[in-house]
Amino acid sequence: MTTASPSVRTRFAPSPTGFIHLGNIRSALYPWAFARANQGVFVLRIEDTDLERSSQAAVDVIIEGMKWLGLDHDEGPFYQMQRMERYKEVLAQLEAAGHVYPCYMSVAELDALRERQMAAKEKPRYDGTWRPAPGKTLPPVPEGVQPVLRFKNPQEGSVVWEDKVKGRIEISNDELDDLVIARPDGTPTYNFCVVVDDIDMAITHVIRGDDHVNNTPRQINIFRALGQEPPVYAHLPTVLNEQGEKMSKRNGAKPVTQYRDEGYLPDAMVNYLARLGWSHGDDEIFSREQFLGWFNLDHLGRSAAQFDEAKLRWVNAQHLKALDDATLAGLVLPFAAKLGLSGLDDGRLPAICGLFKDRCDTLVALADWVKVFYAEEVSPQADELAKHVTDAVRPALKALDARLQVCAWDKASISAAIKETLTEFGLKMPHLAMPVRVLTAGTAHTPSVDAVLELLGREKISLRLRNA
Numbered sequence: 001m002t003t004a005s006p007s008v009r010t011r012f013a014p015s016p017t018g019f020i021h022l023g024n025i026r027s028a029l030y031p032w033a034f035a036r037a038n039q040g041v042f043v044l045r046i047e048d049t050d051l052e053r054s055s056q057a058a059v060d061v062i063i064e065g066m067k068w069l070g071l072d073h074d075e076g077p078f079y080q081m082q083r084m085e086r087y088k089e090v091l092a093q094l095e096a097a098g099h100v101y102p103c104y105m106s107v108a109e110l111d112a113l114r115e116r117q118m119a120a121k122e123k124p125r126y127d128g129t130w131r132p133a134p135g136k137t138l139p140p141v142p143e144g145v146q147p148v149l150r151f152k153n154p155q156e157g158s159v160v161w162e163d164k165v166k167g168r169i170e171i172s173n174d175e176l177d178d179l180v181i182a183r184p185d186g187t188p189t190y191n192f193c194v195v196v197d198d199i200d201m202a203i204t205h206v207i208r209g210d211d212h213v214n215n216t217p218r219q220i221n222i223f224r225a226l227g228q229e230p231p232v233y234a235h236l237p238t239v240l241n242e243q244g245e246k247m248s249k250r251n252g253a254k255p256v257t258q259y260r261d262e263g264y265l266p267d268a269m270v271n272y273l274a275r276l277g278w279s280h281g282d283d284e285i286f287s288r289e290q291f292l293g294w295f296n297l298d299h300l301g302r303s304a305a306q307f308d309e310a311k312l313r314w315v316n317a318q319h320l321k322a323l324d325d326a327t328l329a330g331l332v333l334p335f336a337a338k339l340g341l342s343g344l345d346d347g348r349l350p351a352i353c354g355l356f357k358d359r360c361d362t363l364v365a366l367a368d369w370v371k372v373f374y375a376e377e378v379s380p381q382a383d384e385l386a387k388h389v390t391d392a393v394r395p396a397l398k399a400l401d402a403r404l405q406v407c408a409w410d411k412a413s414i415s416a417a418i419k420e421t422l423t424e425f426g427l428k429m430p431h432l433a434m435p436v437r438v439l440t441a442g443t444a445h446t447p448s449v450d451a452v453l454e455l456l457g458r459e460k461i462s463l464r465l466r467n468a
């Protein structure tokens with residue numbers, strides 16, 4: 001039995017030149033989702049040919065970030081620097097087929113050309129001086145100069161593609177000059193490597209940022225020169241930051257992994273990023289499975305999407321409260337452990353999560369609540385203490401403490417102990433509940449006091465009430 005080759009093969013091809021941020025990783029989410037939604041293959045390719053700006057640390061953040069978000073790849077990571085021999089091999093093929101020619105124009109000559117063109121209000125472009133043509137005499141080859149290799153871009157016609165986001169795009173070939181595809185030392189340039197990779201990796205759909213849209217007609221011409229049909233293209237609009245600028249590390253974008261450390265859930269992040277440039281009706285909150293069930297390239301947005309941290313927090317809060325308590329307990333555990341808390345395996349965590357999950361928008365916020373239950377002490381604000389823990393209520397607090405030492409330990413009995421104390425001292429619920437909250441939980445803003453006390457346990461309550 002033979003298995004049919006998968007019809008969809010996508011890739012994410014980041015350059016590890018900075019720490020990958022949310023704007024970048026969205027360019028991984030869509031090709032990943034498209035591959036998964038179509039039982040296809042998702043390839044990870046690291047475009048590390050910019051030796052000065054690439055770093056292993058940046059590669060690590062890409063891989064860690066994708067792993068955290070569950071954007072698993074089926075093939076790779078392939079590193080372009082490890083494929084140099086292959087590029088040179090294909091370059092030789094292209095040369096043998098007459099699609100490439102050496103160009104000896106010096107940098108000074110190129111600069112002068114550019115200046116002349118600018119002065120004449122023309123678009124700066126290589127003028128084809130060294131492009132061979134029947135009957136054309138080329139300038140004499142200068143001595144001791146290593147040429148670059150240029151690609152013979154077609155001079156007639158135009159390049160057309162149906163972009164899945166932008167619609168039909170047509171670029172006339174006379175707008176494209178002959179691209180340098182190998183440097184004087186023989187190393188291939190970016191646009192050429194991308195085409196060789198996309199061919200070798202049998203990529204069917206290129207889904208990438210629209211900062212590459214100008215490269216596409218050049219890449220398509222190289223595909224054709226190599227006798228290959230180009231893939232389908234979808235160029236995603238930019239992601240803007242909250243100030244409306246293109247999201248970038250330079251203007252404060254955080255590395256993806258920082259959101260993990262700040263307590264965001266991977267499924268919430270996938271949900272949020274998915275909506276940043278794609279929609280499924282009015283659906284705002286959805287699971288990973290729903291997203292994969294719905295995703296296609298037909299509903300990608302055409303205009304730039306703007307990052308909104310408040311919305312991300314809201315999406316996270318929705319996912320957080322939808323989790324069952326035991327799962328949430330497992331997720332909050334490392335965050336609580338990071339706060340130096342111990343005894344976290346005593347079985348109380350799921351119930352604590354259940355009690356607080358609808359008040360928290362991140363795991364970090366939830367861990368702060370966990371701390372109330374495991375830390376030795378809490379530190380109420382002085383003004384809250386002054387406001388709620390008054391001389392009038394101190395005797396009642398003492399009496400409640402005594403009752404709680406002997407009553408049965410369940411919510412109903414705790415509630416009864418509170419009520420008896422209220423009756424004894426002629427107080428109303430808030431008069432006693434507020435100081436109890438402030439003293440035992442460190443804040444007046446908690447869920448129902450009997451539920452909090454039940455989870456705190458007799459000893460901690462007693463210890464903390466005695467600070468009254």
Ligand code: GLU
Binds near residue numbers: 014015194212
């Ligand atoms: N390496 C390019 C980048 O990080 C992506 C190239 C591509 O997707 O074709 O912007």
